[in-house]
Amino acid sequence: MRPAHRRVISLLKKEYIKTIIKEDKIREDGRHPLDYRKIEIKARGGFTKGEGEAWVRLGRTQVLAGVKIDVGDPYPDSPDTGVLITHEEPLPLASPTFEPGPPDENAIELARVVDRGIRSAEAVDLKQLVIPHPTDPGRNKVYLIFLDIHILDHDGNLQDASALAGIAALMTTVIPEVKMTEDGKLEANLEKLKPLPTKAIPVSVTIAKIGDTLIVDPNLTEEEVADSRITITVDDHNRVCAIQMLGGSFTPAELELAIDIATVKSRELIEKVKAAVKEAEANA
């Protein structure tokens, strides 16, 4: 019988990982410090009933994002803007350390960082998601965009996998045309679909610090060994659009280096997203 909710890496293994990174600039799975694991993005795979979806494999980490559409009231302080809501669900089947129940602080942080990247980059053009009342703008409705990201298998770097799945799902989302009549009734045309309007592709690059070395895309073991981590989100206009440190500390010089790494590596990830979207559209 194995113990529940516990993952123990031997001290010896920890030392080994630190040593080879320090001395050989090589990682336990053979990667170079700045290499991602194999990335697979499958958009519109028919795994969900979402209006958009993407399944991402990042090495052994797997996440599935689905987008559902609904119609509702705008927030009172932004009446001309659609609503985007991002949730992350760490399914208990994804890891022996995940428990059923409402999202914990890690899941909430994950979702909020994904959300901030999308929102800051204005990846979804929320201004285009208003359903106007014919005469009274005070009765306008808006599209509600629910982005739900499910963690299916956890082998580290959930942040970048989630950001990839999130943006790929949004970019392949179609929304039904909805109109409002004079008396406020909504008529949805489920046959007439249009793509969700998007304007940017934010992707996140997570960098871990092990000893003096910065590595990208840490796997679960590396996360546990790392002294600190930082997620830097960059979009296809080369703008940094979200940052989140995840414990530990960085020197100013390390931070500068991390920013440079993120701007470079983000380009690879953006290409992966573009290719996945193209493939999904080709199959449509």
Next chain:
Amino acid sequence: MRPAHRRVISLLKKEYIKTIIKEDKIREDGRHPLDYRKIEIKARGGFTKGEGEAWVRLGRTQVLAGVKIDVGDPYPDSPDTGVLITHEEPLPLASPTFEPGPPDENAIELARVVDRGIRSAEAVDLKQLVIPHPTDPGRNKVYLIFLDIHILDHDGNLQDASALAGIAALMTTVIPEVKMTEDGKLEANLEKLKPLPTKAIPVSVTIAKIGDTLIVDPNLTEEEVADSRITITVDDHNRVCAIQMLGGSFTPAELELAIDIATVKSRELIEKVKAAVKEAEANA
């Protein structure tokens, strides 16, 4: 001091119960396998402020069902239908094993099986429970029927006691006349009462398997000894309208037998319900 939340039946007693059922076809309380305990149903007893109510004693098991009426919006996918909501509350005073707090999986299952019987049999004619808007059907309201079943004393077979209490309470429910004005206001006439429209009498028959023998209406001790249980709901049109297995397994032959038992025994229970309703009406 007695231990909390525990009911222990000695192994010896378990063996005894199994043996006499197997060898003598007799139960620990002297009943024949196909006998119910004494059933008392008191409808409209004035124990609640419900628009309908019924107190059921099944041997030492006691449950109290109350029906409250309100008015609200229909479900969006069935705008021409009243709403029936069934809840089961295992009061902590009913058993040392019940804890205060929201209903657990057993209570939820209980309520849902009662609800399925009533719904499948169309016992309540929900179509008649619309409060129409004078001109705009899109603004129609409907009656909300809340059926709350409280367990007061638990000595086994809560399922059948709850089904009896539920249908008896509904059949003796009166609802006030409610009208809607052009501007959507509701006018309730609390003096003008009409019976809740009902169309069928579903009752459930719970059968336990102890060794090779099927028995009806298991008491608490028998439930704990039983290899498996099944609840079969039958209505007064001799239609099976809900089934729920509760653990263990049955052979196909045992299932066939259980169905036959349920169709026969349900008639007794339906007569009990009819008599209770008649008595309540006579006293009104």
Next chain:
Amino acid sequence: MRPAHRRVISLLKKEYIKTIIKEDKIREDGRHPLDYRKIEIKARGGFTKGEGEAWVRLGRTQVLAGVKIDVGDPYPDSPDTGVLITHEEPLPLASPTFEPGPPDENAIELARVVDRGIRSAEAVDLKQLVIPHPTDPGRNKVYLIFLDIHILDHDGNLQDASALAGIAALMTTVIPEVKMTEDGKLEANLEKLKPLPTKAIPVSVTIAKIGDTLIVDPNLTEEEVADSRITITVDDHNRVCAIQMLGGSFTPAELELAIDIATVKSRELIEKVKAAVKEAEANA
């Protein structure tokens, strides 16, 4: 390391406190049985973003009350009445025995007793807090008055400190003028402020019984030593407007005495509130 969530007073100290009260009619901090600790009330101190606020120090006990205003629907059974909602939050920084989480039974009781005093005395004139629809009274809105009382430092007698902070905050609250247009839209004029209409000043006097002696304003140690406690709320019209016993028992004679003490001591407290309100208005 000190133990969590525990406050232990030695038996010796308990005996000492009881003895000097019994024999010398003197309290461990030197007070006479019928003396309050030093009372400071600072209204409109700018510590919150509330439309009204008051910070109260009662010896070492500190509470902060803030009033927020909003607009909403009246309760269906009192359509011509504004809504007052009182909450008490025992912040975990106020005491080693307070835990984060929703208010427990003590906090709920505290808030409800403060609320009852205000409500019974009709301290806030809720009838004046209706925002009428120009033509249809059925669409009237009302002001919602949220009184939130935060415990910052707990050294006993939270009840009286909370009552003082609550009424002082309400009496220094200003509300914006809000009008409703024909089509039900609300127009708030955040520049045009008027005082929240108030009609009475209820204050509570908490009396503890230690042995045969009644003392007012028990500190935390005295609360733990006390045999019983009672809170009696009296307003500036010399009406008793709320009572709550808090454990233990009183003889009828003790109760009569407690009522007399409360009517006398309440006058001191009411003067303190008046002075604080005056000072706040002078600074406005």
Next chain:
Amino acid sequence: MSIFIEKPPEKLIDEDGTRIDGRKPDEMRPVRIEVGILENADGSAYIEWGGNRILAAVYGPRELHPKHLAQPDKAVLRCRYNMAPFSTSTRKKPGPDRRSIELSKVIREALEPSLFLHEFPGTTIDVFVEVLRSDAGTRVAGTTAASVALADAGIPMRGLVSACTVGRVGDVLVLDVGHEEDQWGDADLALSMLVDYNEITLLQMDGTLTPQQLKQAIGMAMDACKKIHELQKQAIREKYLKIVREIAGETST
């Protein structure tokens, strides 16, 4: 939305002191107590008080989980006051609300001085008060029933706790507040006491009273408690007589 909104009556009391339900100012509603109507509970009581219908039951002394809540020197008394969804005109949402949390505490504290909790260190005694039908005064009726259920459970006690309310309608103090008086009256006072010891264990009030009215109201409530106390004792006696008769019957057979 609720369709059961009541309207206030024109007046709650006549010039000749007749209350809206026909009672005199110092007249109580009918009270009936039955002991031991539940099988599983260690003790139980059912009370009909005016239109109130309330079940009270006791489990214990029994083990307390989780263990760290137990007290080394006495039993922990716990109490849950709960209103059934069908106990009110407009359906009450199931589960505890702020009112029922406060009343659970108040009833527990009303009962606590009556019990010898130090005889059962490390255990819990659980009291459940279930309101099936409410008609003003559920807390005093519930306290009254709960004390009887504790006696039925054989929990050692100094005496029974008896309770009653007094209200004010205009200038008149009225005993045992009724439904309309509770809704639209001017004050409401609930009191419980250990009649044998002249000790008051619960006192709550809202609305407004002059200090003089308050003292008078306390006196009225105490007098009523003495009557309730007699009904409690009688109900317990009846149950024991019934048991004695059953045993005698069995023996004689």
Next chain:
Amino acid sequence: MSIFIEKPPEKLIDEDGTRIDGRKPDEMRPVRIEVGILENADGSAYIEWGGNRILAAVYGPRELHPKHLAQPDKAVLRCRYNMAPFSTSTRKKPGPDRRSIELSKVIREALEPSLFLHEFPGTTIDVFVEVLRSDAGTRVAGTTAASVALADAGIPMRGLVSACTVGRVGDVLVLDVGHEEDQWGDADLALSMLVDYNEITLLQMDGTLTPQQLKQAIGMAMDACKKIHELQKQAIREKYLKIVREIAGETST
């Protein structure tokens, strides 16, 4: 408000017995099972059944927290059935609802008779059924996948649990109820069984059936379970063949 409200079709079945999705009354939808697609779980399976897409995974036997929930004589089987927010037309709010709490219990009880839980006293075996896409019959598809995941986790079992549904549309009994039949059909029966032992471990029904129809429906469902059972065994075989091939491949390199 939901914009995805479906309207009932004119008819669910043709005079010639062709169902709305083109199937014959006794025809099942395509079923595909894949074993072991998750790395962390001790066992896992993925099932495509009609439009359903479901992941099942197993952790255990492992330590149970809190400890007092453990049983001294056997493993505790726990099960969570969960629908993803994006698995339905209108987004489902995350978290358990009454339906999923019931189905979690029902699936657990359907699987329990297949397992030798007494071999692992004091432990828990956790089964997770995650519905990614729902299309009628998620409970039977989930049960089927979960049993395969238990086998993949190496939990000792008497046999696989196989499951299927039967519905009624007017006078016709239809195998493997489809989406529209689920929404607007006249009855729905779910059954699971240990095919090797002819034991039924789950039986649920709603709608109405005559006793005769009911017996017939049970028979149809049992026949279908035998086919499902073959697919389950084949999926497990394929995974082991793959492993064997990989090991052989490694050796030969």
Next chain:
Amino acid sequence: MSIFIEKPPEKLIDEDGTRIDGRKPDEMRPVRIEVGILENADGSAYIEWGGNRILAAVYGPRELHPKHLAQPDKAVLRCRYNMAPFSTSTRKKPGPDRRSIELSKVIREALEPSLFLHEFPGTTIDVFVEVLRSDAGTRVAGTTAASVALADAGIPMRGLVSACTVGRVGDVLVLDVGHEEDQWGDADLALSMLVDYNEITLLQMDGTLTPQQLKQAIGMAMDACKKIHELQKQAIREKYLKIVREIAGETST
């Protein structure tokens, strides 16, 4: 419905670089720190930073319940960031929301590198940050105050953690983001550091910045942290001077 909806200002900054609240781009708002204003807490601090009013308090090291959450080799640092209902224009519902759960984690992680947690194995240190009045930058003000409260509690530390924000308004980077800049500005960066070690322990950003702007903003924030650090030290000094004076006063009496 909220009646406190603010409208965006015409512009957030003048051509001459004057910000909407009159500050220069590199000008901070007034900051005042007071130490030890609570009696019960082991350490406490109160900070006024612009219009922010925040209390921070520390309890510990103390026993951790439930015990299985304790760590054998170090103290567990816990942190709760909480906004009072009256701290915002529109009343905030009490209790944790997603934002406050994230900020609690972020502040905890900002403080953790400053503490010698290994000196207190098996215990917890609890940090509470209570926002009484919010005016942009509560997380940095809260972190700054919490670090002072930890020092006041005598928790052994490598140094104080100091924090500040930098924003972007059009092309201008602005220090210590104000309320309107927070609402309608183009980017917002929060940073905390151990000034004595040149270590950054918190970095968060939203909105958009070019990589070059980002590096510049980090530099600006670090410079500001040095000023904050001086204020923190001064506040602690003042408290100790006060204590010394009190003791001296007592002695001389």
